[in-house]
Ligand SMILES: Nc1ncnc2c1ncn2[C@@H]1O[C@H](COP(=O)(O)OP(=O)(O)O)[C@@H](O)[C@H]1O
C-alpha cells in the first residue's frame with residue numbers, strides 16, 4: 001500500500017538531513033505508527049508521500065502509483081499537523097469543499113457522509129458555525145472528520161491527538177480502531193510512545209531522519225524477553241555458562257535476571273540450572289514496554305544522543321500521564 | 324473539471340467574504356440607482372422631447388442623444404478601467420498567498436487534484452468575482468440607459484470584456500509573484516508598477532534621447548515587450564466606447580500572450596515548490 005525505497009530529503013542545501021534513505025513498506029489493514037522525537041522527520045515523510053514536498057532522492061509509491069501522480073491520492077485522507085482550514089467557512093462547508101476536492105460529485109452523498117461524520121466526532125451541533133470560532137480541539141475533530149469523509153482506504157494522521165483533551169484522545173483512539181475494523185489502513189505520526197503502543201500493529205522508529213527499526217509492536221515489546229528467576233546460585237562457573245547462553249544477565253541476592261530472545265533459550269537455561277540440582281522457586285516474565293524498546297533502539301543508534309532523547313522521553317511520558 | 328469548478332466556487336466565496344468586493348458592489352448599486360431614478364428621458368414617437376438629469380433640463384435644442392449616452396458610458400468605462408481595476412487588484416491579491424499558507428496548502432495538495440488545476444481554479448475564481456462586479460455595473464447601466472433613451476450602444480459591452488481581459492493579464496502576473504514570494508503586498512505593488520510604468524514604456528522613444536548607453540534602450544524595449552500594455556489597452560477601451568476606430572488590436576493579443584506566459588511560469592514554479 002505504501003512503499004518507499006531509500007527516500008531522502010535534505011534542507012538548506014544539505015545541511016539538514018530530514019530523511020536519510022528511509023525504506024518502509026506498509027501493508028493494508030493495519031494501524032502503522034511512525035514514531036520518533038520531534039524533528040525526527042515524520043512530517044517530512046508524510047508530506048513526501050502526499051506530494052506536498054519533493055524527495056531529494058529515492059522512490060515512493062501509494063497504491064502502486066508514484067507519489068507525484070494525483071491518482072495516488074485518490075483514496076487517501078490526510079489530517080495535517082497544525083492544519084488551517086478556510087476561516088470564513090462553516091464546519092459543514094469545509095467538509096463539502098473537502099469532499100468535492102476528493103471527487104465526491106453527488107451532493108446528496110456529500111451531505112449524508114458529512115452528517116454521519118460530524119455526528120461521529122461530536123461536531124454536529126457546530127456545523128453551521130464559522131470555524132473561526134472553533135477551539136483547537138474542535139478544529140482537530142473537524143480535521144479528523146474531513147480526513148475520512150470520502151471513505152478513503154488509507155488515512156494519514158500527523159499527531160492527531162495534539163491539543164486534544166484526555167477524553168478526546170480516548171475517543172480518537174476508539175475511532176481509529178473502528179476504522180481498522182472496517183479494513184482501513186491508518187498511518188499515524190506520533191511522538192507519544194504510549195499512544196502508539198496502545199493502538200498500533202506495526203511501528204517504525206525514526207531518529208534524526210534515519211529509520212532505526214520497523215517491526216510489529218508485538219515483536220518490539222517481546223523480542224527481547226526478560227525473566228526474573230528466583231534461585232540461589234553460588235556456582236561462579238555455572239553463572240558464567242548461563243551468561244554465555246543468554247543475551248544479558250544480572251544477579252542480585254538470590255534473584256537472577258536474564259534476557260533471552262525466545263523461550264527455547266530460556267528453557268535451556270532452566271535445564272542448566274536443574275542439571276546442577278539448583279532449586280528454582282519461581283520464574284517471572286517482564287513484559288518490556290515499547291518505551292524500553294524505543295530507548296534501547298535509539299541507545300543502540302548512538303549513545304551521544306541518549307541524554308537528549310531521555311529528556312524528550314520524560315517530557316512525553318509526563319505529557320502522556322497528564323493527558 | 325468538477326474539482327477545478329469546486330476550487331473556483333470556493334475562491335468566489337472567499338472573495339465575497341472580503342469587504343472590498345462588497346464595497347465595490349454597493350458603489351455599483353448606488354450608481355445604478357442614480358441612473359435609474361435621477362435620469363429622466365422623455366421620448367415621444369422615438370424622438371427626444373426632453374431630458375432631465377437631477378431635475379435640470381439641458382438644452383432642448385441641438386441635443387445629441389447618442390453622444391450623451393456615449394459620454395456617460397465612457398465615464399463609466401474609465402472609472403472601471405482605473406478605479407475598478409485598482410480595487411480588483413487590491414481585493415484579489417491575497418488569494419494566492421492565502422492558499423499557500425502553511426497548514427492550508429498541505430491540505431489542498433493532499434487532495435487528488437493536480438497543482439495546475441488547483442491554480443487554474445484559483446485564477447478562475449478571482450476572474451469570476453471581478454467579472455461579476457464589472458458586468459453588474461456595465462450591463463446594469465447599459466440596460467438602464469438603453470431602455471430609457473432607446474440608444475442601444477453595443478461597444479460599451481465590449482469595453483467590459485476588455486477590462487476583464489486586462490485584469491486577467493495583470494492577475495496572471497500577480498499569481499506568479501504570489502507563488503514566488505507568497506506576499507500579497509508584493510503582488511499588489513507589482514501590478515501597480517506595471518500600470519504606472521506602462522505609459523512610460525509606450526513612449527520610450529522619447530526617453531531614448533536622455534539615455535547615454537544603448538543597453539538601456541534594449542532594456543526598455545525588452546520591458547515593453549514583456550509587460551502587459553495597460554496604457555494602450557486603456558486607449559482602446561476609450562476609443563471603442565466612443566465609437567472611434569481602433570487602429571490596432573495588437574496591444575490586446577500581445578498582452579494576452581504575455582499573461583499566458585506569466586501564468587505558465589506560475590504553474591511551473593508552483594509544481595517545483597515544496598510546502
Ligand atoms: N521547510 C524546511 N526547511 C528547513 N528545514 C526543515 C523544513 N521542514 C523540516 N525541516 C527540518 O527537518 C527536520 C525534520 O522535521 P519534521 O519532519 O517536521 O520532524 P517531525 O515531524 O518528526 O517533528 C527538522 O530538523 C526540521 O527542522
Ligand SMILES: [Mg+2]
Pocket residue numbers: 039042043044081158
Ligand atoms: Mg511533525
